[in-house]
Amino acid sequence: MAAIDPDAVFWDIGGVIVNLESIQSGHRSFVESLLEEYQSPLPPAEALETWRSALGEYFRGGEGTEYRTAREGYHVAIDEILSGSADEADWEPLFQRIHDDHAEPNDGAVETIRRLSEGEFHLGVISDVDDEEGERLLKTFGVRQHFDSYTSSEAVGYKKPDRRMFETALEKAGVEAEQAVMIGDRYANDIEGADAVGMTTISYGAEDGPAVDYHVDDLREILTLVGMEE
Template structure:
């Protein structure tokens, strides 16, 4: 028997090491400059990249979904100072990301252990649908996950209740039997709590919504009640 029968996972910062994302983007920008013979430093161009991507997301209306791939394309145009077709830059981006992205320690182990214990596992992520699937496959956790709910599919981002409603509709387990593991307080902890899901903080700010705190994804095993 387990204390909870379902786990909803955030991806970035929980299953995915976010520092590896930053490394991947820096490496991509450096390769982009080299392949296009651009007279700019990697640091300058990385600042441009980050500013464009950040502005793309800051300008969204409330919790509306905005595509990360669109943001990256806009950033590439700015770095290279021209309109660049996606098929010109995206293969290099995907190859670079594949080289750098890595899971947080324990991510593969805990998802496999939970799957073996019969615990339902869902992803609740603000990612683009295709990119989310790619990351989960790359991290070697997709085979252990029952379903994936992305902001692209729902059209909203966390903490919009539509995200959690969509995930619960696909799950055989009600909210009271479900935990949400995330690294952002308002998006993951407070958003889940407003829907009756039990929040588990993995690096999120402390607050009244947090019921459990873990510093390693494997700590979720004890929360759920899967014996070591």
């Protein structure tokens, strides 16, 4: 595998650092706990489908790449399930506890981030995850301190593939796009978005396409790509 020599390496969170199945498992557990806490007669399967449907509709309701917080989406979904009878002060601690208990990193993510932090790269995050949730995930996995910058859609106001996300991250890092790498799992958002501004792209689970420069099945392969391992 040919090595590249970047000045900055940027990571997506959802689907790259964090395992999405673990997040989905946490959401299932939260919905079940919510029904029990509020003694709702709604069957768990129906409540989970309502949760997923409400969240999907909420996110589709945004215009273009305008950012919509997941936190507000959770409000909408919970109101649908419990007919507006739950207050955030009551359900948010439960959600955070269950979310943190279930969240798991993808295999090799923590090891690779720690190894990359030993190199002479700017290590950054470019993520659509809400600020608070993303920061908490990175701290839970013990890797937040290894990142030099954190660029979120919540702070920028737009979600990937909006070029403002990538340009903001590059400005923070003080590097040109040609010397930066983006690791992502969504082709249209992470890969095409980064490619459009001139970044090198590494696909981890994203579909193949002309915007993919490199593909890895194991995140540890990135260490070989950037010349830290033979």
